[in-house]
Amino acid sequence: MNFTGANILSVEQFHRDSIEQIFEVADRMLPYARRQKRTRVLDGAILGNLFFEPSTRTRVSFGTAFNLLGGEVRETTGMESSALAKGESLYDTARVLSSYSDVIAMRHPKSGSVAEFAQGSRVPVINGGDGANEHPTQALLDLYTIKKELAYHGHSVDGMHICMMGDLKFGRTVHSLSRLLALYDNIRFTLISPRELMMPDSVLAVIEKAGHEVTVTDQVSGSSDADIVYQTRIQQERFTSPAEADQYRGKFRLNSEIYTRHYKPNTVIMHPLPRDSRAEANELDNDLNQHPNLAIFRQADNGVLIRMALFALTLGVADQVEKYECEVNWYSDKRNV
Ligand code: ASP
Numbered sequence: 001m002n003f004t005g006a007n008i009l010s011v012e013q014f015h016r017d018s019i020e021q022i023f024e025v026a027d028r029m030l031p032y033a034r035r036q037k038r039t040r041v042l043d044g045a046i047l048g049n050l051f052f053e054p055s056t057r058t059r060v061s062f063g064t065a066f067n068l069l070g071g072e073v074r075e076t077t078g079m080e081s082s083a084l085a086k087g088e089s090l091y092d093t094a095r096v097l098s099s100y101s102d103v104i105a106m107r108h109p110k111s112g113s114v115a116e117f118a119q120g121s122r123v124p125v126i127n128g129g130d131g132a133n134e135h136p137t138q139a140l141l142d143l144y145t146i147k148k149e150l151a152y153h154g155h156s157v158d159g160m161h162i163c164m165m166g167d168l169k170f171g172r173t174v175h176s177l178s179r180l181l182a183l184y185d186n187i188r189f190t191l192i193s194p195r196e197l198m199m200p201d202s203v204l205a206v207i208e209k210a211g212h213e214v215t216v217t218d219q220v221s222g223s224s225d226a227d228i229v230y231q232t233r234i235q236q237e238r239f240t241s242p243a244e245a246d247q248y249r250g251k252f253r254l255n256s257e258i259y260t261r262h263y264k265p266n267t268v269i270m271h272p273l274p275r276d277s278r279a280e281a282n283e284l285d286n287d288l289n290q291h292p293n294l295a296i297f298r299q300a301d302n303g304v305l306i307r308m309a310l311f312a313l314t315l316g317v318a319d320q321v322e323k324y325e326c327e328v329n330w331y332s333d334k335r336n337v
Contacts, residue, residue: 003313007118008126011136011176016183023144025309025318026302032068032321033304035332041317041324042071048101049075051128052082053109054237057273057300058128058138062105065307069317070324074101079109094120103314105307109237124314126307132170132238138272139176141306145299146228149268155227157181161188163223165252166232166283168199170239173272174232178203182210189214190223194248197234220252220262229254229263230270231284249276255285269294 001018031037047066051059055077063073076082084093090113098104098121105126106114111133118125129135147157162181164174168191178199181187189207191199195218207214215222223229231254236245254269273296275284288294312318328335 003310003318004316005124006314007115007121007124008136008310008314009115009118010127010134011139011179014180014183019140019143019180019183022140022306022309022313023147025312026144026305028321029068029305029308029312032308033301033334034337035328035334038070038326038328039068039321039324040070040326041321042066042069042311042315043324045069045071045102045315046100047071047073047311048097048104048106048123049073050082050097050104050106051075051077052079052084053107053129055107055128057303058107058135059105061300061303062126062128062137062307065304066103066311068304068308069311069321071102071311089120090117091120093117094125095122098122103311126310126314129172132172132175132235134176135172135272136176137303137307137310138173139180140310141299141303142173142177142230142270142272143180144306145270145295145302146268148302149295149298150227153227153266153268157187158185159187160227161190161223161225162228162230163190163192163226164199164230164232165192165220165254167197167234167248168193168232169197170235171232171272174199174230175203177230179206182207182212187212190226191216192218192220192223192252194218194251197248220258224262225264226267228268228270229259231275232272233274233276233283234281246280249281250283253283253285254288255282256287256291259288259291267293269296270299271296273300 094117103124105128107128111131114127114130234245234248239245271284
């Protein structure tokens with residue numbers, strides 16, 4: 001796929017080849033993320049980092065990824081502090097902000113809004129999450145993590161068994177990840193959620209049409225040979241009231257005892273984060289923090305590599321990153337990771 005100048009709006013635009021292309025570039029980003037080397041390949045470029053919905057990891061990792069390639073970041077956060085609150089259309093905002101930037105990363109609470117924004121943009125737009133719809137960069141980093149974690153255990157993505165759990169209705173990360181995984185062969189999906197928070201039919205249709213085996217259930221049992229357990233948060237912000245979300249919080253928890261009882265010893269534990277650590281939710285307990293199969297922080301680290309790769313590709317410099325390399329002079333413990 002020719003990424004130069006392309007928007008990254010949905011995982012639907014990818015095939016296995018284009019995913020591999022992104023992963024190959026992501027692998028080459030490791031020395032820069034580890035501070036073994038610097039690169040100035042995007043010196044002078046500006047990222048417009050527009051986050052109209054809460055975010056910590058995604059927003060900061062987009063910014064960090066751009067900085068690590070030598071570019072600068074201009075940021076706006078929250079709807080209230082933007083002209084959208086004055087009734088400005090997404091088209092107008094895009095038209096103006098794209099003339100201030102070379103690429104835009106954007107998150108917005110409404111499904112489809114990032115694609116709408118992209119129509120007014122003169123620079124590539126990367127979807128950082130649009131409502132309950134999609135989160136393509138998260139899905140890419142999740143798949144990159146799955147691939148690496150499974151390789152460590154001598155397995156591949158093809159033929160694996162993934163168990164997704166929690167709020168599968170509003171969780172955009174599981175929507176995008178399921179669609180990406182549908183491109184692989186013979187995946188077993190076990191989808192565990194309260195009945196009201198089941199995976200949407202539109203996503204189920206994609207994975208079923210691709211011939212994968214899907215089990216939809218509201219019970220944790222039956223997933224004992226899962227290679228991956230992917231826990232999610234109840235997406236409170238998508239419910240009509242916090243009280244409605246309260247009914248589901250804490251329904252499916254994962255802690256050391258439940259993990260040991262229901263999963264095999266090398267099941268990899270993932271979560272897109274943030275995990276809701278309040279006692280009434282606590283979907284992924286701190287008692288698993290030291291567990292070697294807990295991949296959540298490796299997942300977050302991989303986000304920087306994937307986002308660096310996407311910037312290098314969409315701005316057409318993926319083959320020049322090493323050419324603009326320089327030394328890192330300051331002390332950094334990351335080099336020893
Ligand atoms: N950070 C992820 C997202 O933005 C997951 C979550 O918020 O629960 O979708």
